[in-house]
Amino acid sequence: MSKVVLDNIGKTFENDFEVLREVSVTFDQESVNFIIGRSGAGKTTLIKILLGLTSPTKGRVLFNEVEITTLSRAEIASYRRSVGIVLQDPSLIPNRTIFDNVAMPLWVRGLRSKDIRHRVDRCLNVVGLDTVRDLYPVRLSTGEQQRVSIARAIAHRPKLLVADEPTGNMDNQLSLEVRSLFDMFPELGTTVIVATHEPELTEHMRHVFELKDGTLHRVAPQVRVADSPSANP
């Protein structure tokens, strides 16, 4: 079970700018969900609220029926251990090898060394980078670095994967490659929420939401699920 519910979320900044108002949506478990919208529409704010990095002015976020918005700091940390995060900037640690970068969430969870090795190798294999484990990030292209950050995000088998503009620095081809990775995660039991300003990334996708004027609207799928081999089950 990894259902995410946003219930009447509103967010007003200190300068009285209301970026979100009455955002209500349920992200089904083991689904890939896209939130689209122009720059400044509030996508990142919504992602921050989902990750417990900022609190909404009103409303609540439920993850598996647990209200995230009322958690303590320690509980937020515990919650984040069940979430995978992919950002526009891959945020890799330059003086650590690719292996170490992917292993970080597993260190936090205190797994055995042999389990860490096994999982990291498997995740790097999933993102097609199993030959670079001993290299440093600087040796990889931007696309490869982002794939490493995706491997890091799934290493601890998260129930929820949250991505904020994961293809922001990539060309179209690379963006579609990264999206194809997200398509695989529901099979692993992970719910995926991706915020992006690239509508082309959402082609053939079933769960697409547009953030406009502070509210979230469901966008009709361009192609029926049954017609598309790459769509969600």
Next chain:
Amino acid sequence: MNPQTLPKQRDPESRGSNLRIRAHSLLESVQHLSRHALVTLFVWLLIGVALSLPVGFWLVQHNIHLLAEQLHDDTGFTVYFVPASSTETIEEVQRYVTQSSVVQSVEFTSAEQAMEEFQLVTGYDQELTALGDNPLPASLSVVIHQDTPTTEVDSLLDSLRNYAIVDSIDFDTEWIRNLNAIHQVASTLMWIVGALFGFGVVFVTFASVRLAIESRFRELRVLSLLGASDRYLRRPFIYCGILYGFGGGVVATAIVFGALFAIKDPLNQLVQSFGGTIHIVSLDYFSASVEIVIGTFLGYLGALFVSIWEIQKRRTFESIH
């Protein structure tokens, strides 16, 4: 929050994870110290010097204290009588002294006994016999109780000086008083220097660990986003501080042992000059261990303060853009 609904992310293979997390943090700290070996050595040396000074003061004041105690054991005075004083009046003085509550024991030495001892020590038998009259006075050797207040001793001495047959009293309390005063000064200095240099150790650790936190700022941000608790983020830096303090304690012990080794010969000569009766206390294993433990604790304190401070201050590292 209801703990039953908290999403538990414990894998079956994560049993014993707390121990592994600590071991990993320790490994990270050791790696950090070895990667910055020169800085580490410098920090150890700084802490070592800072800790060795109060320990040195402690040894000095402790030895002065022991010396004063040893000398105090033999504290007393000698009353010399006017030559040819009558036995009755000498006995009267002896009775008066014996009755005093501050006196532990009294030993009478007649003029004849004094002459015999003098002859025995000097070997001037014939010369002294040639003098005819015995020039040496009869005397009373008085030992007073330990910890007797100086005022009471002075009062007894004044009373004795009132006797006409008392020629002189040989009692030098001044240098024992001076020794006690030096002990007091050394003891006070030890606490002041100890507090100042202890603060110095905390500050050195604080500054060193702060640099370590700054150098790993990006990593802390990522770890925080990955669900690392504050305690997890702090732990490697606290271990760094502990290792700095421990290493500094070991260096301080080495410095003190080295200094004691360097002054060993002149110290032995000094002891010999006191007839070898003075026992000088060196740094034993227990004291050395205490020094290392104090260093470790101060290192822990410095690292704890700075890691709480810095990680709290840098809450902004959780921003994702």
